[in-house]
Amino acid sequence: MSLVGKKFPSISVDAMSEMGDNLKINIFEEAVNNNKKVLLFWYPKDFTFVCPTELHAFQAALPEFEKRNTIVIGASCDTNEVHFAWLNTPKNNGGIEGVTYPILADTTRNLASALDILDAEWVYNEELNDEILEGSNVTFRATYLIDETGKIFHESVNDMPLGRNVNEYLRLVDAYTHVQTKGEVCPANWEEGKEAMNADRLSTAAYLAQN
Numbered sequence: 001m002s003l004v005g006k007k008f009p010s011i012s013v014d015a016m017s018e019m020g021d022n023l024k025i026n027i028f029e030e031a032v033n034n035n036k037k038v039l040l041f042w043y044p045k046d047f048t049f050v051c052p053t054e055l056h057a058f059q060a061a062l063p064e065f066e067k068r069n070t071i072v073i074g075a076s077c078d079t080n081e082v083h084f085a086w087l088n089t090p091k092n093n094g095g096i097e098g099v100t101y102p103i104l105a106d107t108t109r110n111l112a113s114a115l116d117i118l119d120a121e122w123v124y125n126e127e128l129n130d131e132i133l134e135g136s137n138v139t140f141r142a143t144y145l146i147d148e149t150g151k152i153f154h155e156s157v158n159d160m161p162l163g164r165n166v167n168e169y170l171r172l173v174d175a176y177t178h179v180q181t182k183g184e185v186c187p188a189n190w191e192e193g194k195e196a197m198n199a200d201r202l203s204t205a206a207y208l209a210q211n
Contacts (some may be wrong), residue, residue, distance in 0.1 A: 001116070004155055008038075008146045009114040013075075014105040016083035023102060027111075028150040030071055037070040037176075038146040039169055040104075042117060042139040046078045046086040047094065050163045054141070055096045057166045062101060068173045075104035077112060077138050109137070117142040117157060145172055147180075187211075 008028045015023040031038045041058065043051040058072055065072050076083075083103045089095020104111070112118050120135040141158035154172050158164060175186040184196035187207060195210075197203045 002155065003115065003144075003152050006152055007150045008144065008152055009111060010150075011111045011114060013111050014080055014107065015073075015102045016080040016087070016105060017102050018087055018100045020084050020087075022080055025073065025102060025104060027073065027144075027146060030073070031146045031148055032150045034071065035069075035148050037068070037148060037173060038144075039065060039070055039072050039173070040075060040144045040146065041073075041164070042075045042112070042142040044119075044136070044138045044141070044160050045076060046082050047089075049094075050161065051076075052086075052091075052094055052096050054163055054166075055099050056091065057164075059096075059099045059101070061166045061170065064170055065173070068170070068177065070173055072101045073104060074099075074101060075106060075111075075139070077106050077109055079107055080105045112139050115142065115144075119160075143169065145169065145176070147176065 010026060010028040012024045012026040015025040017023055027038055027040055043054055045051060055074060058074065062072055083105055086096050087099060088097060090097050106112050109118060117139045118137060119140060120133055120137040122131045123134050125132045140160060141162065141164060143156050143164060144152055145154035147153050153176050171191055174192040175190055178184065178186055178196060182196065185199045186196050190196060195207065197207045
C-alpha cells in the first residue's frame with residue numbers, strides 16, 4: 001500500500017556518521033525539527049556492487065540537494081560497524097570512502113518492515129509445522145521524499161539490480177517546491193524554469209496546445 005500523502009513513520013533507528021559516531025536518527029523528526037525536506041534512500045547491502053555506485057552518486061549530488069534545503073540519508077539493514085568499515089574502504093576498492101551523509105543501520109528491520117520494503121515472506125513449512133522466512137530479508141532500492149511537515153510526497157522502489165537516477169530526485173524536489181511556493185501544478189517532464197500550469201481545464205488545454 002502506498003504511503004504517499006501520509007506522515008513518515010516516527011521510528012528512531014541506529015545510524016553511522018562519516019566520522020564513526022553512533023547516532024540515533026528519526027526521519028520524521030529530522031524533517032519537522034529542521035524544517036527541511038529529507039531524501040531517504042535504501043539499498044540492499046554494504047560491500048556489494050550496484051550499491052556503492054548509488055552512494056557515490058548521491059554524494060556527488062549532495063551540494064545540489066543542500067541548495068534545495070534537502071537532507072540526504074542512506075539506509076540498509078547492515079550494522080553500524082559494517083557501515084564504518086565500508087566508509088573506510090577506498091573508492092577504487094569498491095568502498096564508499098568520501099561519503100559524508102549519515103547511513104541508517106536498521107538491524108531490527110523495524111522501519112523497513114513499517115515501510116514494507118523487505119525481500120521477505122513468511123511461508124508455512126510442513127516438516128517443521130511452523131512458518132519460516134523466505135527471501136534475502138534485505139531491502140529493495142526504495143526511495144522516499146519527505147516534506148517539512150513529515151509528509152511523504154514521493155516513494156519509489158527498484159528491484160535490486162536496478163540503480164537509480166539521482167537527477168530525477170532533484171527534479172522531483174524542484175517540482176514539489178514549485179507547487180508549494182507557486183500553487184501551480186507541474187506537467188509531464190517539467191523541469192525548473194519550464195512552464196507550469198494552474199489546476200484547471202482551461203490551463204491544461206492551453207498548455208497542451210503549446211506543447
